[in-house]
Amino acid sequence: MRVRKLTLAAALAVVAGLSLTACNGDDGTAQNDSASAAASAPSGDSASASPEQGGSAQAEGTGSTGSGSGTDTEAAGSGACRTDELEVTAADTTITGDEQGSAAVTFANGGGHDCTLSGYAGVDLKTSEGQLSAERSGQAADPVVLKDGESVSFNIAYPLNDSGGSGVRVTGLVVTPPGETKSVTLDWPGAGSLPVTDGSGSAVTVGPMGSAGQGGAS
Numbered sequence: 001m002r003v004r005k006l007t008l009a010a011a012l013a014v015v016a017g018l019s020l021t022a023c024n025g026d027d028g029t030a031q032n033d034s035a036s037a038a039a040s041a042p043s044g045d046s047a048s049a050s051p052e053q054g055g056s057a058q059a060e061g062t063g064s065t066g067s068g069s070g071t072d073t074e075a076a077g078s079g080a081c082r083t084d085e086l087e088v089t090a091a092d093t094t095i096t097g098d099e100q101g102s103a104a105v106t107f108a109n110g111g112g113h114d115c116t117l118s119g120y121a122g123v124d125l126k127t128s129e130g131q132l133s134a135e136r137s138g139q140a141a142d143p144v145v146l147k148d149g150e151s152v153s154f155n156i157a158y159p160l161n162d163s164g165g166s167g168v169r170v171t172g173l174v175v176t177p178p179g180e181t182k183s184v185t186l187d188w189p190g191a192g193s194l195p196v197t198d199g200s201g202s203a204v205t206v207g208p209m210g211s212a213g214q215g216g217a218s
Contacts (some may be wrong), residue, residue: 083182085111099115104212108151118143128169141208155212167193
């Protein structure tokens with residue numbers, strides 16, 4: 001009997017020890033899980049990163065808009081002469097005995113401030129056969145600064161109709177200042193007709209600013 005009691009007591013002691021070990025193991029696992037959760041939680045610095053990124057993107061957007069505004073401002077202040085600020089006139093400048101006819105178109109600056117004409121003007125002749133675009137003469141076209149109240153002229157050269165026929169009747173002149181899209185329509189001051197051509201190219205040419213008159217601003 002004594003041996004059986006001792007064996008039973010020893011068995012109970014082993015069972016109790018195993019239960020205690022299991023409980024301790026659960027606590028350790030819970031502690032480890034808590035530590036892992038704490039390690040994975042975002043810190044205060046990480047949480048504030050999102051507003052900083054948003055602020056940076058917003059600043060870039062503002063900078064881009066500002067850059068665009070600066071470009072628009074620069075373009076607006078370029079000083080180019082505008083059609084609405086110019087008084088445009090045309091006059092016949094053909095001299096008797098010349099082999100070709102010529103007309104001078106004059107831009108007078110009435111905009112109240114200096115402006116610049118850069119390049120060639122657009123020139124089209126209205127004719128009985130449709131609109132005829134003048135070709136550039138190929139001369140150097142240096143920018144001309146036109147002070148308020150001053151004027152500058154350019155030349156239009158065209159063939160004279162000495163064929164004896166009626167030719168192509170000219171009914172009007174359309175002029176577009178350099179860099180502009182708005183045109184001005186004038187009466188054609190030159191000869192009433194052009195000779196009929198084979199249509200291989202325009203017989204009318206336009207010169208750069210200053211190619212008529214004294215060769216510059218007057």
